Amino acid sequence: MKNPARFALIFFLLLFPLLAGAHCQYNEGAAGPVRYADLSLVPVPDGAKVDRLIAVNTGFGRVEESHFAADGDPHKTMVVPMPVYLIERQGKYLLVDTGLAGALATDPSRYLGRTAACLARNELKRLIMRPGWDVPAQVQQLNIDPGKITDVVITHSHFDHTGANRAFLHATFHLTPEELRAGRSGGMLGGYISDDFPGAMTVAKLDFAGTKPLLAFEGSVDLYGDGSVYLLPLPGHSPGAVGVLVRTQHGLVLLVGDAAYTLHNIEKPVLMGVYIDADICWDTLCRLKRLSVADPEVLIWPSHDSQVFEEQPTAPDAL
Numbered sequence: 001m002k003n004p005a006r007f008a009l010i011f012f013l014l015l016f017p018l019l020a021g022a023h024c025q026y027n028e029g030a031a032g033p034v035r036y037a038d039l040s041l042v043p044v045p046d047g048a049k050v051d052r053l054i055a056v057n058t059g060f061g062r063v064e065e066s067h068f069a070a071d072g073d074p075h076k077t078m079v080v081p082m083p084v085y086l087i088e089r090q091g092k093y094l095l096v097d098t099g100l101a102g103a104l105a106t107d108p109s110r111y112l113g114r115t116a117a118c119l120a121r122n123e124l125k126r127l128i129m130r131p132g133w134d135v136p137a138q139v140q141q142l143n144i145d146p147g148k149i150t151d152v153v154i155t156h157s158h159f160d161h162t163g164a165n166r167a168f169l170h171a172t173f174h175l176t177p178e179e180l181r182a183g184r185s186g187g188m189l190g191g192y193i194s195d196d197f198p199g200a201m202t203v204a205k206l207d208f209a210g211t212k213p214l215l216a217f218e219g220s221v222d223l224y225g226d227g228s229v230y231l232l233p234l235p236g237h238s239p240g241a242v243g244v245l246v247r248t249q250h251g252l253v254l255l256v257g258d259a260a261y262t263l264h265n266i267e268k269p270v271l272m273g274v275y276i277d278a279d280i281c282w283d284t285l286c287r288l289k290r291l292s293v294a295d296p297e298v299l300i301w302p303s304h305d306s307q308v309f310e311e312q313p314t315a316p317d318a319l
């Protein structure tokens with residue numbers, strides 16, 4: 001690497017990107033540009049159900065509470081999960097995110113490069129990963145043929161959501177042009193690993209322009225055309241983030257990725273410590289808050305909420 005000091009900084013920021021000026025101007029319930037109670041709610045039409053929704057955890061991270069919420073204690077550390085989700089439908093599978101790279105558990109230099117892995121070794125201790133926790137290994141343990149994973153949705157392109165992309169290049173990746181751009185050229189400073197987005201990747205770019213609003217959200221894409229899985233725009237934490245609304249056998253579940261780190265971000269609401277745009281992030285949190293108040297039957301699952309993770313069925317169990 002050309003500049004070791006720069007890489008030390010980059011990896012500190014990559015793993016714990018407490019961006020400058022990240023404190024929330026909307027915390028403590030102050031009014032932001034959007035008032036959630038004023039938002040209209042478009043009901044979800046009837047549709048098909050998926051067969052199974054399986055949460056698969058790929059590791060844990062130790063983070064400061066203030067990283068997750070602007071009102072959090074900077075001296076208090078939380079241990080949070082890093083899950084992905086497998087959705088079985090008609091004998092095939094949709095994978096939502098690909099989680100942490102398996103090499104981070106065994107040989108981080110294979111993923112990060114030797115110099116960067118060496119410089120980041122203390123920061124990497126914040127990650128709790130074991131061999132066999134990566135998605136390809138767990139798919140094998142679940143006796144799922146990887147070839148049957150035909151689609152991958154990337155909620156957003158941060159490295160803890162894209163580390164096993166290369167294991168699923170036979171599948172079609174669904175993500176917004178903003179996230180594809182960020183993944184390929186956002187750089188490590190922004191939390192992106194460009195190698196997770198090779199040119200050989202088959203991409204179906206998501207475009208919400210002109211699509212119908214759904215629930216409290218401004219657009220929607222009915223992924224299979226049968227109402228079983230909708231993709232929804234949830235920007236703010238990252239530029240083109242999406243959520244995945246899944247109609248399970250037991251009701252609707254909204255996988256929000258990192259649009260909210262925890263339910264606390266939605267319930268209060270309070271901004272996270274990390275976002276691209278505070279106004280847009282707040283707008284998305286308000287839309288999630290509107291949904292949670294108006295329709296508590298829809299389960300909202302932020303990726304890194306340890307309490308939600310403890311309560312949700314995890315592999316090999318399914319919802």
Ligand SMILES: [Zn+2]
Binds near residue numbers: 258
């Ligand atoms: Zn994340």
